[in-house]
Amino acid sequence: DAGVTQSPTHLIKTRGQQVTLRCSPKSGHDTVSWYQQALGQGPQFIFQYYEEEERQRGNFPDRFSGHQFPNYSSELNVNALLLGDSALYLCASSLEQGWKNTQYFGPGTRLTVL
Amino acid sequence: DAKTTQPPSMDCAEGRAANLPCNHSTISGNEYVYWYRQIHSQGPQYIIHGLKNNETNEMASLIITEDRKSSTLILPHATLRDTAVYYCIVSRGDDKIIFGKGTRLHILP
Numbered sequence: 001d002a003g004v005t006q007s008p009t010h011l012i013k014t015r016g017q018q019v020t021l022r023c024s025p026k027s028g029h030d031t032v033s034w035y036q037q038a039l040g041q042g043p044q045f046i047f048q049y050y051e052e053e054e055r056q057r058g059n060f061p062d063r064f065s066g067h068q069f070p071n072y073s074s075e076l077n078v079n080a081l082l083l084g085d086s087a088l089y090l091c092a093s094s095l096e097q098g099w100k101n102t103q104y105f106g107p108g109t110r111l112t113v114l
Numbered sequence: 115d116a117k118t119t120q121p122p123s124m125d126c127a128e129g130r131a132a133n134l135p136c137n138h139s140t141i142s143g144n145e146y147v148y149w150y151r152q153i154h155s156q157g158p159q160y161i162i163h164g165l166k167n168n169e170t171n172e173m174a175s176l177i178i179t180e181d182r183k184s185s186t187l188i189l190p191h192a193t194l195r196d197t198a199v200y201y202c203i204v205s206r207g208d209d210k211i212i213f214g215k216g217t218r219l220h221i222l223p
Contacts, residue, residue: 004157033210033211035211042116042201042213042214042215042216043158043211043213044213045210045211045212048210056209056210058210088155090157090158092157092158092211102148102160102163103160103211104160105150105157105158105159105160106157107156107157108155108156108157110155
């Protein structure tokens with residue numbers, strides 16, 4: 001049973017560029033959350049997708065957007081990259097049960113903005 | 115802000131039990147206590163969670179006080195591979211996870 005997978009593993013971009021990160025949830029899961037983890041910090045919640053819609057959003061600007069596909073996989077898009085966007089981007093999946101959902105994390109995508 | 119308080123770091127000798135404390139005095143009745151750990155630059159790994167009863171799985175045990183204001187994660191026989199940052203989190207489960215700073219656990223050979 002494959003866990004949460006993310007691609008690519010590493011990515012280098014320059015300021016002003018746009019980036020797309022991808023996530024495939026754990027088999028049987030229908031909810032995907034994205035987190036940003038800066039070096040030395042705990043992960044920060046970006047947003048959560050369920051039924052192809054953004055259900056919750058953290059304190060991130062509109063430059064951060066996402067999408068969930070019918071097969072539950074998800075993309076995170078970041079426009080107009082800033083140096084401060086350099087971080088480990090984590091995807092977590094869970095099964096919507098109303099509550100008591102355990103989120104399982106992928107290995108992350110390391111984004112470096114130069 | 116995170117609703118939990120954890121010591122910033124702890125040491126434990128290899129082979130001994132590691133007991134990681136967590137305070138969550140403002141926990142709500144429908145919130146669970148979750149524990150995750152993060153080994154250097156990897157994604158957080160789910161360990162265990164509980165509501166009010168003590169829980170045990172193949173990785174660890176979770177002891178929650180009767181008033182639910184604190185808990186302890188127990189790794190029964192710590193190994194060097196258990197060196198990681200351990201996060202204690204309170205969450206309804208369908209909500210975003212708010213991570214605090216966690217406890218950096220060092221396993222000493």
